[in-house]
Amino acid sequence: MYGIIDCDNCYVSCERVFRPDLEGKPVVVLSNNDGCIVARSNEAKKLGIKAGLPFFQLAQQFPDQKIAVFSSNYELYGELTARVVEIVRQEAPQYFRYSIDECFVRLDAMGDADLKQWGEALHRRVRRSVGMPVSIGIAPTKTLAKVASHFAKRHSGYRHCCYIDSDEKRRKALKLFPIEDVWGIGGRYTAKLKRYGVNTAYDFASKPKEWVRAAFGNIVVERTWAELNGIDCIADEAMAAKKSICTSRSFNGMITDLDTLRTHVSNYAARCAEKLRAQNTVASVVGVFVNTNFFRDDLPQYQQFAELTLPTPTSSAITIVKAAGDLLASIYKPGYHYKKAGVIVMGIGAASPIQLNLFDINAEQFQRLKKLDAVVDRINRLHGTETVILGSQQYATRDGNGKADVFANAIKHDFRSKNPTTRWNDIIRLK
């Protein structure tokens, strides 16, 4: 038996922990750079605010509404969701985190405990302890658990936990469930399925296996079909460790010179290294990509990707930033207006023991880098992100004066909340 614990409107709920006055009111959270809306409270959804709406259109389309707006604050979201996961770890026999706001659990070891009661109690504990509302879906497969969590979220009668514990309930749930909302189906296969008259999850699950194979010839679709029919076949390992980590952004404007591009790419690389260290892993391959603005047909277009294999798998910021810088220099071409760049690290494995490559003989240097990274991580954790950064990570300030600013200030975040769980200066004031 599987469960999924899913934070309701995660980013909005994080903001509300320290703004209880916004409970029951429309709230939205913006993407990086305050570009568009990425999270909405139920009240904002009810007003008809769509996900992805560009921020500048919000005031135009909803002129008479009072809507609370926040820039995204991942420092806060990361911290609060880690607390949710910690509670899940304490309450469940086995768990694996799937994304920032979702966590799967395996419940077979719970024996004949009342899982519905367990889920409701878990919801209450997380809500009380962290202030985060979560929905819980429980079912024989991960895909069905996702279906159940949708019901838990939408109908208050479930008291935040929906348990599909019989075939009758499974059929009933699938008949009410639109095919496009099924986990693993998404936009890619929906159009095709609808052409075959498949509109609900039940329509799909009722098709013979041979039909699914003939129509799609795709293992992912086939597994989803099996899971909807109660056959457990998506492996835990498939979701546990991330196979690659990518950090990329679209720029505010467009960039033409290599130096500015290098600053961005260095930051993305440093971010990747930080993520590797946070999950205690190392990467063996670094890749960099750049592309121009595809929406500007009036400008010449260019995109390129390059990767290299490191002599020794590493999570060292200096090594990965250097590799990314070299890769960028190899693919950069002058005369183009670049809109986006990104760094991907792949070939991820556990951090120790790392086999020192014979050709990368400088073991002493390797140990020194490792120590340096640990110190930098510690300083940044204690004193706030980016207290210490590499020289190549330094940005020009937003007004273009000087070069002493950090990544966080180079992107737009006009409505960012404080960080009461990670910075002493930001802790709540008690009158």
Next chain:
Amino acid sequence: MSKIHIIKGEFEKSLELQLANSIKAGFPSPAEDYRHDSLDFNRDLIKHPEATFYGRVDGDSMVEAGINDGDIAIIDRSVEPEDGDVIVAFVNNEFTIKYLDLSHKADGYIELRPANANYKPIRIHDTDNFEVWGVVVWTIHNWKK
């Protein structure tokens, strides 16, 4: 004459949540068995790290309770608030630290009581929508400036 007992404490360890990044067995943390035995404020005073938040006292409304301007309050959201507890609540668009007085609950209201004669208690009639944000379990006052 009051006595001061000197106890050995350890303050260097930082408080970190168990980070979740792979499949692990649930229930108790295996690391717990290997922690050494020195006194540790993070371990001994903070019982529920996942539910603990900090606040800075702003003003003198609780001064007679020994809670001073600038003190740090350790707030545990997971403990059930009881009559007489020092609590944090969100009232009139701000967080406030007060005594929780449940003695008038039968009369249809509760009170948040200050510990300073210059302040009036805050009376809350609509207890349906009122929520205690967290219970103050410790305050820390800095003496050596």
